[in-house]
Amino acid sequence: MSRTVALTLAVLASWAALASQIRAEPLDLGLPRELDPSKFELFWFDDFDKFDLSADGFGRHKWFNGLWYSKPAPLDLFSHSDGILRLATRANKGALISTLSPKVGGHETAFSYGYFEARLALSANAANWPAFWLFSRDHARGTDGNHWCEIDIFELFASKFAGTVHEWIDFKNKQNRNNLVTLPQGTDLSQWHTYGMTWEPGKVTWYFDKKELMSAATPKICDSQELFLILNANTHDPAVEQFLSVDWIAVFRWKP
Ligand SMILES: [Ca+2]
Numbered sequence: 001m002s003r004t005v006a007l008t009l010a011v012l013a014s015w016a017a018l019a020s021q022i023r024a025e026p027l028d029l030g031l032p033r034e035l036d037p038s039k040f041e042l043f044w045f046d047d048f049d050k051f052d053l054s055a056d057g058f059g060r061h062k063w064f065n066g067l068w069y070s071k072p073a074p075l076d077l078f079s080h081s082d083g084i085l086r087l088a089t090r091a092n093k094g095a096l097i098s099t100l101s102p103k104v105g106g107h108e109t110a111f112s113y114g115y116f117e118a119r120l121a122l123s124a125n126a127a128n129w130p131a132f133w134l135f136s137r138d139h140a141r142g143t144d145g146n147h148w149c150e151i152d153i154f155e156l157f158a159s160k161f162a163g164t165v166h167e168w169i170d171f172k173n174k175q176n177r178n179n180l181v182t183l184p185q186g187t188d189l190s191q192w193h194t195y196g197m198t199w200e201p202g203k204v205t206w207y208f209d210k211k212e213l214m215s216a217a218t219p220k221i222c223d224s225q226e227l228f229l230i231l232n233a234n235t236h237d238p239a240v241e242q243f244l245s246v247d248w249i250a251v252f253r254w255k256p
Contacts, residue, residue: 024083045250051080057103068102087233096232110226114253117196127237130244134227149222154195163206167219176216
């Protein structure tokens with residue numbers, strides 16, 4: 001076997017191994033053990049078998065590129081195949097998808113109490129700063145009097161799981177102090193894991209691989225606003241390109 005052929009086969013084998021490791025799986029409707037499945041119903045999900053993105057902010061789509069205050073990311077920072085969406089960064093740009101159109105009057109999907117979960121795989125380095133979060137529709141639409149709620153379901157921050165509740169008043173932030181958790185030793189974030197959170201009146205609880213991590217109280221403002229979903233790739237170091245792959249996102253709510 002020539003050296004080139006051997007090398008090619010080795011590269012193909014490593015690609016195949018990588019592909020098998022981060023293969024898409026059917027949506028897993030399992031809830032954390034602490035949650036009684038008979039009390040929940042699936043309210044909204046995306047398994048990314050298709051990627052329904054509005055690139056220009058118009059139309060009735062599941063996802064929109066960018067937020068109302070930012071420019072859409074270059075489309076080559078998004079890639080989609082085999083049921084997996086991959087978001088990437090380049091220099092100081094990062095791909096971001098949101099369930100709220102950045103255009104005033106545009107389509108939007110917003111949420112209140114429930115269990116939110118994403119199956120994610122991401123670059124495992126300390127500069128990576130991906131985020132899966134919920135943000136106030138009223139603030140995005142300018143109707144909140146600059147008093148709003150933000151709940152971060154998961155951010156990787158200095159290689160820790162960050163889960164944060166923010167109350168913003170006139171752009172000043174109050175948040176829970178217990179928001180950084182060290183993940184179990186040996187956790188490989190480049191492989192698939194689930195990142196979840198329940199949100200109920202006055203309280204949120206975070207989960208990693210369906211195991212409880214921590215809880216925090218939520219301020220009253222979070223009980224009076226609906227929040228939309230955002231998933232984005234980001235980096236603390238523009239010289240390091242990052243990726244964030246998503247297999248699915250699911251939102252359950254308590255049955256009425
Ligand atoms: Ca999928």
